Amino acid sequence: MIQTRTTPAAKLWRTISIVALTLVLAGCGTAESGSGPGSDQVSTEEFLSEHGLDRMAVTDRPNDLMASVYPDELVLAGEAQEVTIDLPEEKAYVSIAPYVDTTHDCFYYSLTTCRGELGNEELDVKITDSATGELVVDDRVTAFDNGFAGFWVPSDIEGTIDITHEGKSGSVDFSTGEDGATCITGLRLA
Structure with missing residues (x-):
């Protein structure tokens, strides 16, 4: 008989497992199956938002679970187990926490422990x-409860992130190459 656990860690593991499967499946699409911009990847983004992986309230995030995003994989680690899931080859996930007063050093984004200053605030983001000069993101978003806003962008690019919030703005360079950061915390709004 299978027992269902209802602890916050169990709920997050279940959500992460579903998201991980979705990320794996999204990476298997072909151009014919609609894996271009605005199709399968948008569905993955909507799925992440709908199931609350990033949007989980900071107070509900378990301390005994780590979920970290690297340039090519998502790593989930619990007390006695670690699971690694490959991310789609042509996409990278970049999570950005702009700040006004305080920030922290971060290179690989942790879905469970990273915190930024502007939780639940509206941000105008251009990436x-x-x-190529191509604008890959031009959106008004609400930062997650943890102060970050996450975006799927093309892999293996270098570029600039520009964010505006309540009349303040800032800019920072980024890279989605194999040595690129998935956690951007050096964008100061002034």
Whole structure:
């Protein structure tokens, strides 16, 4: 008989497992199956938001679970187990926590422990590919409860992130190469 656990860690593990499966499946699409911009990947983003992986309230996040995003994989670690899931090859996940007064050093985004200053605040975000000049993100978003806003962008690009919030703005360079950061915390709004 299978017993269902209802602890916050169990709920988060269940959500992460579903999201991980979705990320794996999203990475298997072909152009014919609609894996281009605005199709399967948008569904993955909507799925992440709908199931609350990033949007989980900070107070509900378990201390005994780590979920970290690296350039090419999502790593989930519990007390006695670690699971690694490959991310889609042509996409990278970049999580950004702009700040006004305080920040912290961060390189690989932790879905369970990273915290930024501007939780639940509206941000105007533009992400530009420096090589092509293409605007890959141009959106008004609400930062997650933990102060971060996450975006799927093309992999292997260098570019600029520009954010505006309540009349203040800032900019920072980024890279989604294999040595690129998935956690951007150096964007100061002034």
